[in-house]
Amino acid sequence: MLMKGNEAMAEAAIQAGCDAYFGYPITPQAELLEWMARRMPELGRVFVQAESELGAINMALGAAATGARVLVSSSSPGISLMAEGMSYLAGSEVPIVLINVMRGGPGLGSIGASQSDYFQATKGHGHGDYRVPVLAPSSIAEAVALTADAFELAERYRTPVMILADGVMGQAMEPVVPVYRMPARTNAGWELAGAADRAPRVVRSLHLRPEDLEAHNRRLQAKFASITERETRWAGEDLEDAEIVIVAYGTAARVARTAIERAREQGLRAGLFRPISLWPFPSSALATIAPDLRAIVVVEMSAGQMVEDVRLAVEGRTPVFFHGRTGGMVPTPGEVVDALNRAWALTAPAEGR
Amino acid sequence: MIRVQTLAPSPRRVIYRRPDLLTDTSTHYCPGCGHGIIHRLVAELLDEMQLGPTTIGVASVGCSVFAYDYLAVDFVEAPHGRAPAVATGVRRARPDAFVFTYQGDGDLAAIGTAEIVHAGARGERISVIFVNNGIYGMTGGQMAPTSLLGQRTTSSPGGREALTAGYPIPITEMLALLPGVSYAARGSIADPQLIGRTKAMVRRAFETQLSGSGLSIVEILSTCPVGWGMTPSESMEHLARDVVQTYPLGVIVDRAKSPSAQGKG
Amino acid sequence: MAIAVHPSRSGVRAVDIFAPLDVAVDRCKGCSLCVTACPKGILELDLAVVNALGYHPVRLINTAACTSCALCARVCPDAVFGVFARPRAT
Numbered sequence: 135m136l137m138k139g140n141e142a143m144a145e146a147a148i149q150a151g152c153d154a155y156f157g158y159p160i161t162p163q164a165e166l167l168e169w170m171a172r173r174m175p176e177l178g179r180v181f182v183q184a185e186s187e188l189g190a191i192n193m194a195l196g197a198a199a200t201g202a203r204v205l206v207s208s209s210s211p212g213i214s215l216m217a218e219g220m221s222y223l224a225g226s227e228v229p230i231v232l233i234n235v236m237r238g239g240p241g242l243g244s245i246g247a248s249q250s251d252y253f254q255a256t257k258g259h260g261h262g263d264y265r266v267p268v269l270a271p272s273s274i275a276e277a278v279a280l281t282a283d284a285f286e287l288a289e290r291y292r293t294p295v296m297i298l299a300d301g302v303m304g305q306a307m308e309p310v311v312p313v314y315r316m317p318a319r320t321n322a323g324w325e326l327a328g329a330a331d332r333a334p335r336v337v338r339s340l341h342l343r344p345e346d347l348e349a350h351n352r353r354l355q356a357k358f359a360s361i362t363e364r365e366t367r368w369a370g371e372d373l374e375d376a377e378i379v380i381v382a383y384g385t386a387a388r389v390a391r392t393a394i395e396r397a398r399e400q401g402l403r404a405g406l407f408r409p410i411s412l413w414p415f416p417s418s419a420l421a422t423i424a425p426d427l428r429a430i431v432v433v434e435m436s437a438g439q440m441v442e443d444v445r446l447a448v449e450g451r452t453p454v455f456f457h458g459r460t461g462g463m464v465p466t467p468g469e470v471v472d473a474l475n476r477a478w479a480l481t482a483p484a485e486g487r
Numbered sequence: 488m489i490r491v492q493t494l495a496p497s498p499r500r501v502i503y504r505r506p507d508l509l510t511d512t513s514t515h516y517c518p519g520c521g522h523g524i525i526h527r528l529v530a531e532l533l534d535e536m537q538l539g540p541t542t543i544g545v546a547s548v549g550c551s552v553f554a555y556d557y558l559a560v561d562f563v564e565a566p567h568g569r570a571p572a573v574a575t576g577v578r579r580a581r582p583d584a585f586v587f588t589y590q591g592d593g594d595l596a597a598i599g600t601a602e603i604v605h606a607g608a609r610g611e612r613i614s615v616i617f618v619n620n621g622i623y624g625m626t627g628g629q630m631a632p633t634s635l636l637g638q639r640t641t642s643s644p645g646g647r648e649a650l651t652a653g654y655p656i657p658i659t660e661m662l663a664l665l666p667g668v669s670y671a672a673r674g675s676i677a678d679p680q681l682i683g684r685t686k687a688m689v690r691r692a693f694e695t696q697l698s699g700s701g702l703s704i705v706e707i708l709s710t711c712p713v714g715w716g717m718t719p720s721e722s723m724e725h726l727a728r729d730v731v732q733t734y735p736l737g738v739i740v741d742r743a744k745s746p747s748a749q750g751k752g
Numbered sequence: 753m754a755i756a757v758h759p760s761r762s763g764v765r766a767v768d769i770f771a772p773l774d775v776a777v778d779r780c781k782g783c784s785l786c787v788t789a790c791p792k793g794i795l796e797l798d799l800a801v802v803n804a805l806g807y808h809p810v811r812l813i814n815t816a817a818c819t820s821c822a823l824c825a826r827v828c829p830d831a832v833f834g835v836f837a838r839p840r841a842t
Binding site for chain 3: 498499500501502503504505506509513514516517518519520521522523524527678679682683712718719720723
């Protein structure tokens with residue numbers, strides 16, 4: 135059936151057992167909130183349009199602290215308001231799923247699609263030593279699947295999890311055979327419900343003694359190491375014989391796919407490396423294939439954010455090029471083919487020396 | 488020769504006992520701090536109304552950030568000012584819980600103004616304990632939105648001037664305008680009688696929540712002896728004599744009792 | 753402590769101990785709010801004692817005058833008091 139991305143993600147959350155949704159209208163994800171406004175009361179579940187994104191993320195903290203499965207959604211400027219809340223969620227180890235349907239920035243920016251919140255999502259939004267798993271779907275069908283995965287990840291590791299979508303994906307309508315999934319519930323024994331017949335529990339991020347906070351941070355870091363080891367995801371296309379590879383995610387990856395088809399028609403052996411988990415970033419996988427490549431071209435709808443992680447992963451073994459558009463502009467396949475050809479030309483082996 | 492035989496101590500009738508819901512931990516509050524009295528009132532009421540097993544408290548940021556170490560109920564810690572929003576999430580996810588926030592004047596009337604106004608506008612079934620001591624104690628004694636005109640603080644060393652720093656904010660009167668705020672009252676801890684009346688207000692607030700009729704808030708005028716530069720007893724006198732001039736005591740609204748009328752109790 | 757003496761025929765003097773106030777000495781912070789609140793003025797800080805918190809704790813100086821009104825308990829920020837009355841005469 136034909137589904138709009140925002141609505142597909144909303145319904146995926148509902149089918150995944152989402153108990154409560156908190157949000158605030160912001161373009162380009164208002165349809166997600168509106169879908170929840172209609173469906174959640176139908177099912178006797180919780181829906182609140184908060185007074186701001188700041189209110190919404192804090193309502194999420196409260197509800198999730200009681201063990202509810204919670205979804206929050208927003209777009210870039212609203213996510214900035216949620217940065218404080220994300221730091222508290224991570225420090226208090228409270229699981230939620232947060233969907234960011236990215237738009238142009240900085241500031242009020244534009245309502246067009248972008249990927250300029252990569253740093254914000256993967257480097258932590260808020261203050262303190264923490265990481266948040268970030269999943270980047272590249273199609274509406276994948277967004278549906280990753281929504282269920284996100285709830286599962288959040289609860290397995292007691293962490294907020296982000297889904298990084300963009301305005302194109304949120305607004306586009308595609309034929310989808312949605313495959314919904316409800317991850318099993320686990321009662322992990324930390325949720326608040328009233329201390330009847332047990333000692334009181336406290337959900338907190340304050341640990342005033344430095345020794346205590348360091349111990350807490352070590353535990354958190356061990357958790358992030360475990361997530362890095364087990365939850366890294368990526369997909370490759372046409373990599374077996376590729377000599378030049380595009381690294382792209384989300385909507386940029388879809389454009390890249392078309393560009394690669396055209397490049398191959400022209401005789402260029404191009405392939406696609408598509409990170410699906412932006413954190414943990416698939417560094418080892420990329421580092422493994424990089425030495426065999428002549429060049430890597432990173433394509434983003436930003437001024438260049440993921441490209442830094444690509445360069446770190448590759449560690450100088452392969453030249454890395456960048457092509458990006460900002461402000462809500464989407465790169466065309468033609469531009470990306472040109473970028474491939476430019477990179478190919480610039481990396482031609484030296485002649486006659 | 489008279490032999491002295493000591494009888495067993497006479498069985499005593501308990502007039503007052505330390506509440507069960509106060510933990511054994513000695514509080515970090517300064518000697519004479521109003522938080523100690525107010526924590527005690529909350530513990531007494533939760534005990535008396537048998538709410539301990541279903542209570543989820545929301546702790547805020549300020550001197551009372553450690554309330555969860557002193558009150559033996561489930562607690563979630565909220566960022567500064569956000570307690571009413573966090574409490575909203577708790578309340579909506581757990582319809583049968585008893586939910587209260589415990590907030591200071593900076594938390595509720597400065598950084599958290601949007602959150603309390605909208606929790607009130609939505610009529611969230613939570614009880615808000617608002618401790619107003621007209622100063623930011625935890626961070627060293629800076630001016631609060633509820634500091635009095637002329638009050639010297641570390642960020643108003645010459646005394647608060649209306650021209651540059653505005654007027655003390657009557658936040659509870661403002662909240663009482665909202666139909667979703669079912670009970671709003673202001674008490675004081677300045678002497679034992681007033682403490683008794685304040686306890687009755689908090690009891691009424693808790694009853695309001697249990698009857699499901701909207702948000703309840705009790706503002707409690709409290710002291711900060713160290714921040715004010717006074718002894719505990721002098722602080723109580725200042726409360727009784729000076730602070731009430733700006734913040735009069737009484738029930739501001741009790742919609743469950745008298746839907747259209749407002750009265751002073 | 754209040755002492756009531758009951759002379760008996762056998763020549764034994766029975767001593768009856770009743771304490772209207774229990775004070776958690778090591779919880780007291782010497783804030784003196786109870787000293788001010790006591791209507792009989794029979795509470796004072798014991799300057800000869802320094803408790804575990806480093807304060808002079810409160811002490812009841814006239815047990816017989818205590819009416820168990822519990823105003824001290826009502827005003828105490830640290831809930832150091834247990835207040836008791838004699839059992840009612842039956």
